[in-house]
Amino acid sequence: MKRLGTLLQKGYTLGEALEFLRLQFSGKVKDAIGEAIRALEEGDSFYRVIRRFRFDPLCAVFAYYGETHGQLPESLITAGEMLERKYGQQAKFRHLLAYPVLLFAMTVGVFFILQTRILPQFVLLYENFRVKPNRLILFYLWLNGHYPQIFLAVCLLFSVLLPLFFKWGKNVSPFERQKWLAKLPGIGPFLMLWKTYYFSFHLSQLLKNGFSLHESLMVIRSDPEKKYLRETIDRIHRVLFSGKSLPDGVREIPFWLPELAAVIEHGQLAGRLDMELESFSLHCLERFYERVERLLKFVQPLMFSLIALWIVLLYVSILSPTFEMINRL
Known part of the structure; x- marks a missing residue:
């Protein structure tokens, strides 16, 4: 992101900058950049391209705002610096x-x-x-004899709480x-x-x-x-x-x-x-x-x-x- 933003600041168009970066990679990364270039040529926004390739959400956010207010290079550089941190x-x-x-x-x-x-x-x-034996040893002995019950109780608790939590989240x-x-x-x-x-x-x-x-x-x-x-x-x-x-x-x-x-x-x-x-x-x-x-x-x-x-x-x-x-x- 930071390198792409720097290239855009130097006057490259988005397509030219991606093409230049594509030359420096190989394998899946090179193929992904090629697909991104084709998507942009077909009219997709850079934000949608970022989302499609599942970049870090931070990149998608800064791409969206950068395209909106016309400061995409600065937004990408900021996103790159924040990701590095x-x-x-x-x-x-x-x-x-x-x-x-x-x-x-x-x-x-x-x-x-x-x-x-x-x-x-x-x-x-x-x-x-x-x-x-002291109480601590008695506690250890109790744990030793009740592992299956403790495990089942924990599983039961999670099986009840997780659906309730997700239901609450939806409502x-x-x-x-x-x-x-x-x-x-x-x-x-x-x-x-x-x-x-x-x-x-x-x-x-x-x-x-x-x-x-x-x-x-x-x-x-x-x-x-x-x-x-x-x-x-x-x-x-x-x-x-x-x-x-x-x-x-x-x-x-x-x-x-x-x-x-x-x-x-x-x-x-x-x-x-x-x-x-x-x-x-x-x-x-x-x-x-x-x-x-x-x-x-x-x-x-x-x-x-x-x-x-x-x-x-x-x-x-x-x-x-x-x-x-x-x-x-």
């Missing part, structure tokens, strides 16, 4: 989790051996010395789903930052390229990737038709940051709404990535702590009755 963070997340997951797998293996081989021997030893509007997700602890703040960025950035780009505020809102309302925006813009329009201002309408949307209304109000008063929205959207994006970074730094120590606690409990549960037996000798 996204994949970089995914790689960092996998790297951070690699060692804890390996340690967790080894601990599960040790736990299985303990449950099936070692623990029964200790229980027999405790019985011979008339030492009562609730996309707007209500986003409203519910924004209230969830943990992921809610992430979603609010991302959705605020999404709306404010694309609105700023449309305004910057000569669209009126009403036209910009209608373009966003027609966003094929985000169905919830249709009801969102309709709610804002109802507020506007009642005689209130755009900031008042934005305040009615529960999954956008409250600061967005203040930014719009200040931007309208200063006559720089497009610039202030763009600046605010980039600020939201930076805050989003900062939160992701903090989450990544928190996950690994948390996993290490939980695994360490589990191992310590295993040892304590076995050794405490053993010390009691030694004291009796």
